[in-house]
Amino acid sequence: MPSLFRQLASTATLCVMALLALLSFIDSVSWAASEAPTQVSQRGRDFQPNQISIKRGETVRIVNDDADLLHHAYVSSDKFNFDSSDIAPGGKVDVKFPVAGDFNVLCGIHPKMKLTVHVE
Numbered sequence: 375m376p377s378l379f380r381q382l383a384s385t386a387t388l389c390v391m392a393l394l395a396l397l398s399f400i401d402s403v404s405w406a407a408s409e410a411p412t413q414v415s416q417r418g419r420d421f422q423p424n425q426i427s428i429k430r431g432e433t434v435r436i437v438n439d440d441a442d443l444l445h446h447a448y449v450s451s452d453k454f455n456f457d458s459s460d461i462a463p464g465g466k467v468d469v470k471f472p473v474a475g476d477f478n479v480l481c482g483i484h485p486k487m488k489l490t491v492h493v494e
């Protein structure tokens with residue numbers, strides 16, 4: 375029965391296409407979720423780099439790479455505030471920037487440390 379065979383073949387083709395679409399959707403979702411944060415180092419009493427540009431909703435990971443210094447990171451603005459509390463040597467903190475604008479990330483322990491984050 376060729377017509378039944380054709381029907382089965384087209385049903386199978388549709389199933390395969392649906393499965394492929396589902397897999398590519400799952401793949402794109404997991405890629406978006408696992409997007410690595412922009413990393414900034416606290417080293418030599420400085421943020422390195424000290425100027426970055428990200429998109430709204432993205433995360434900046436601040437890592438204290440000074441072996442013997444305590445650091446800190448905070449944002450104080452009318453749009454967005456953040457306070458990490460102390461960051462021990464080797465410690466890290468993730469800061470998510472939910473709104474667009476230009477923000478200064480400062481260290482409460484070393485007043486000369488400044489990171490400028492431009493959020494598109």
Ligand SMILES: [Cu+2]
Nearest residue numbers: 445446481484
């Ligand atoms: Cu510091």
